[in-house]
Amino acid sequence: MSRARLFVLRLAVVAMLATLVGRLWYLQVANGDRYVQAAADVRIRTVALPPARGRIVDVAGRPLVTNRTRPVVTVDGVALAHQPDGGRAVLERLGEVLGQPSRQLAEKVRPCGPRVPQPCWRGSPYEPVPVAEGVEAPVALQISERRRDFPGVSTELRPVRVYPLGPAAAHTLGYAQGARGRDGLEAVYDRRLAGTPGRRDVAVDNTGKVTRTVRETPPVPGNTLVTSVDARIQAIAEQALGRALSRSGGTSGAAVVLESRTGRVTALAGRPAYDPSVWTDGVTAREYARLPLLSQAVQGQWAPGSTWKVASTAAAAAAGYPLGATYDCPAGYRVGDRVFGNFGDADLGRMTMHGALVRSCDTIFYRFADELWRRGSDALQETARGFGFGRPTGVDLPGEAAGAVPDAASKQAQWRATRQETCRRAGSGYPELADRERAAYLTAVARENCRGAGVWRGGDAANVSIGQGGVLVTPLQLARAYAAIANGGTLHSPRVGLRIERPDGTTAETITPPVAGRLPASAQTLRFLRQALAEVPRSGTAEGAFEGFPFDAIAVAGKTGTAEAFGRRDTSWFASFAPDPAYTVVVVLSEGGRGAEGAAPAAREIWEGILGLRERR
Numbered sequence: 001m002s003r004a005r006l007f008v009l010r011l012a013v014v015a016m017l018a019t020l021v022g023r024l025w026y027l028q029v030a031n032g033d034r035y036v037q038a039a040a041d042v043r044i045r046t047v048a049l050p051p052a053r054g055r056i057v058d059v060a061g062r063p064l065v066t067n068r069t070r071p072v073v074t075v076d077g078v079a080l081a082h083q084p085d086g087g088r089a090v091l092e093r094l095g096e097v098l099g100q101p102s103r104q105l106a107e108k109v110r111p112c113g114p115r116v117p118q119p120c121w122r123g124s125p126y127e128p129v130p131v132a133e134g135v136e137a138p139v140a141l142q143i144s145e146r147r148r149d150f151p152g153v154s155t156e157l158r159p160v161r162v163y164p165l166g167p168a169a170a171h172t173l174g175y176a177q178g179a180r181g182r183d184g185l186e187a188v189y190d191r192r193l194a195g196t197p198g199r200r201d202v203a204v205d206n207t208g209k210v211t212r213t214v215r216e217t218p219p220v221p222g223n224t225l226v227t228s229v230d231a232r233i234q235a236i237a238e239q240a241l242g243r244a245l246s247r248s249g250g251t252s253g254a255a256v257v258l259e260s261r262t263g264r265v266t267a268l269a270g271r272p273a274y275d276p277s278v279w280t281d282g283v284t285a286r287e288y289a290r291l292p293l294l295s296q297a298v299q300g301q302w303a304p305g306s307t308w309k310v311a312s313t314a315a316a317a318a319a320g321y322p323l324g325a326t327y328d329c330p331a332g333y334r335v336g337d338r339v340f341g342n343f344g345d346a347d348l349g350r351m352t353m354h355g356a357l358v359r360s361c362d363t364i365f366y367r368f369a370d371e372l373w374r375r376g377s378d379a380l381q382e383t384a385r386g387f388g389f390g391r392p393t394g395v396d397l398p399g400e401a402a403g404a405v406p407d408a409a410s411k412q413a414q415w416r417a418t419r420q421e422t423c424r425r426a427g428s429g430y431p432e433l434a435d436r437e438r439a440a441y442l443t444a445v446a447r448e449n450c451r452g453a454g455v456w457r458g459g460d461a462a463n464v465s466i467g468q469g470g471v472l473v474t475p476l477q478l479a480r481a482y483a484a485i486a487n488g489g490t491l492h493s494p495r496v497g498l499r500i501e502r503p504d505g506t507t508a509e510t511i512t513p514p515v516a517g518r519l520p521a522s523a524q525t526l527r528f529l530r531q532a533l534a535e536v537p538r539s540g541t542a543e544g545a546f547e548g549f550p551f552d553a554i555a556v557a558g559k560t561g562t563a564e565a566f567g568r569r570d571t572s573w574f575a576s577f578a579p580d581p582a583y584t585v586v587v588v589l590s591e592g593g594r595g596a597e598g599a600a601p602a603a604r605e606i607w608e609g610i611l612g613l614r615e616r617r
Contacts (some may be wrong), residue, residue: 014090037504044201046124051195052159054222055106056173056185058231059266059498065173065186066077067159071140073098077109079123079152093149098132105131126202128154131400134280160280167240167273171227171295172265172397172496174278176315180223183293184188185225185496188396189291192500192509194223220329223508224501228264233257233290237269241587244602248572250592253599254296255606256479260582263483263492263513265395268476270296290532301472305561305574306360306541308384308467310485310529314384314521316368323353323528330362333370335458335506343562346514357532358540360560363467369465373458380464381407386520389473394516404475406455406470415454423450438567468563475588478575483520483584485529486557486577489519513515532576537600542574545600554578556607560595572598581610 008607027482056065073094080087091109095102104119108131112120121129129486140155174184182190198219203211237255245253257267272292283291294300317323329348334340342348342362348355356364372379384390392404404410415422425446430439463469477496484491492513500509519526534557537546549556558576565571572592577584585603592598 005160013092023165042446044203046199046201049198049200049216049219051219052206052221053161053176053186053195054193054224054503055195056225058225058227058229059312060225060230062231063164064169065228066162066164066232068162068353069157070133071135071137071160072130072158073132073135073140073143074130074156075105075109075124075152076128077111082107083151087152090150090152094131094143094153097142098135099125100132103520110611124157125460128156130158133158133160139288139586147409151547161276162455162532163276164235165231166277167275169234170273170276170378171293171297172229172268173276174398175276177279177283181279183399184295184397185227187398189497191224193222193225196220221503223503226498226501228266229268229496230257230266232236234267234269237267237606240602240605240609241269241271243605244587244589244592244598247601248467248589248592248598249569250572250589250598252296252300253587253589253592254300254475255280255588255602256297256475256586257606257610258479258483258494258584259348260483260486260577260584263480263494264498265494266583268297268301268496268590269293270294271413295397295399296588297475298395298397299474300588301401301403301474301513302571302573302590303471303563303565304467304473304573305477305544305563306362306466307478307561307571307573308471308473308483309357309365309465309482309597310481310533311384311387311389312365312368312380312465313380313529314387314519314525315372316365317355317371317522317528318377318383318520319368319377319524321368323525326350326352327356327364327367329356329359329561330363333366333462334365335366335370338459340459340616354532354535355529357529357559366462369460369461373456373461378407380461383504383520384464384471386517387484388516389477389481394474394514395476396495396497396511400476401472401474403474404470404472406460406464410470411456411460412454415449419450419454422444422446424581426450435567441566442524456536457505465521467561470502475586477572478588479586482559482575482577482586484519485526485533486579486582486584488523489526490519491516510517530557535557536560537576539586542600545574545596546604548561549604550611550613553613554580554607554611556604558600558603560600562596563595565591574603576607583610 022486052067055063057063080090083090091102091105095105096192107119108128110120111125112515118258143150143153172184174180174186176186188260192434198217200216201214202212204615237257241253249284253271255269259266328350331347332341332347348359348361370382384405390403392400392402396424429443460469464471480494493516495513497511498506499511502508537543537556538559542558556576556578559572561573563571569591570593572589585606587599589598
């Protein structure tokens with residue numbers, strides 16, 4: 001009995017093993033190819049889910065850049081590929097509804113590749129491709145209701161950037177265009193604003209058709225950038241700048257408002273400007289070339305004229321010239337074989353340094369510069385650099401210009417780089433120029449430079465002392481220097497960003513303007529500058545522009561500047577500050593004429609707007 005049972009058990013085990021071996025042979029040998037193909041038929045693909053971009057708001061929470069949803073028509077490229085004709089008929093019907101050639105729609109849907117020109121789709125082939133944005137509601141409804149006519153075509157609501165201020169602060173805010181195009185705050189704070197993409201893992205068969213969603217992680221919206229910009233003051237600065245350019249016939253310009261004590265940016269206005277909503281639907285190469293993308297406040301560079309004299313005064317004081325002494329202000333001062341004249345060739349007699357700033361005497365500064373040059377002193381350049389000129393301020397905006405503080409080394413380098421052309425022009429002149437006066441001037445300059453061999457001379461120093469002769473500043477640089485005079489000497493690296501807020505409203509990061517240095521001037525010199533500048537709008541060169549101004553309400557101090565440019569009208573400047581509210585306001589008008597007549601009235605308008613005085617008129 002036991003042997004029979006054991007035999008039966010062995011037989012059963014052998015049969016089971018044979019069955020298993022047979023099944024394995026059947027699966028792996030007989031039907032192996034079919035199961036390999038079945039496994040290959042199911043693949044997992046990941047589609048990125050874009051997050052909503054964070055807002056940009058002003059200091060009071062008013063929106064500067066926000067989002068709104070609008071209908072977008074999208075096309076599933078894989079679904080089109082499964083159509084018998086590759087989706088050609090669908091695109092033709094869609095083109096008729098949208099009013100676009102089907103060829104353009106096909107170009108937008110095709111995947112990009114080494115031999116595929118723009119336009120093309122750079123995203124995932126499993127992600128719907130937007131082919132028309134901002135479509136009218138009836139059009140979107142028509143597409144949605146005719147699903148059989150438009151397989152693979154959908155309408156959905158997608159966020160787009162909205163700029164409530166229009167052209168105001170356009171260069172400061174910047175833009176976010178496509179995957180890589182960024183500028184302004186949108187570029188600098190892109191990582192905080194962008195949010196975290198989500199992901200959708202989908203199963204696709206061997207034809208590329210999505211069969212199911214495996215898993216999905218929703219995107220996390222971007223943070224909010226709270227700025228120090230005051231939208232009300234920004235609008236005031238924009239309006240004042242626009243009116244000043246219209247009155248003066250200026251070609252471009254900028255207005256800057258800073259918090260003097262902190263270095264925070266309250267307003268940056270620039271002209272010409274543009275409406276950043278042009279980026280919503282994208283721009284062509286031709287349209288892009290016509291956009292005025294230069295931020296005049298941060299990237300524009302001009303000779304500062306007499307606004308520069310605050311640095312020259314500090315240099316003179318540091319070099320031992322008494323600020324309380326009396327100096328002669330003749331109509332002209334000879335440096336070498338050339339006479340450098342006062343503005344308008346005015347002989348202003350003897351005056352203190354206080355009077356030299358209030359009445360903007362040039363010849364006193366020519367004398368200082370000539371004597372310092374004879375001593376071999378670089379006090380003018382060293383002090384100017386200590387005021388933050390000749391280098392970027394470090395503001396949290398891209399593409400900032402550095403300005404220029406000319407000296408012996410830079411002149412020699414420039415001469416070496418250009419001497420061949422300079423000396424050629426010294427002989428041939430500029431016969432191609434129709435403006436004979438300008439041609440004669442440039443020829444004379446070329447001859448002088450060719451003979452001079454790039455040597456730094458007293459005349460170069462004289463020009464630097466009054467903010468001419470190759471000196472260049474940006475409006476933001478000048479505003480930072482005057483803010484430091486107002487606050488007791490602290491140079492800040494300006495900041496537009498104030499803090500980063502998470503989507504739930506809590507603070508993720510506070511942005512503080514770093515201290516970049518101290519002005520190279522004693523407390524006594526800074527006090528002297530503040531007292532002298534306080535008289536400029538009351539009894540000095542800006543008296544006419546500030547006639548009737550309520551100085552008892554706001555004690556504005558400032559300095560006019562008129563910078564000459566051969567062949568063009570003068571550049572008009574006014575740099576100013578006040579103790580309460582503690583703002584610094586700088587206005588520049590390219591080809592705007594005299595500082596007292598162009599920029600100073602615009603600055604007055606901004607100050608009156610800050611106090612709300614213009615609204616009371």
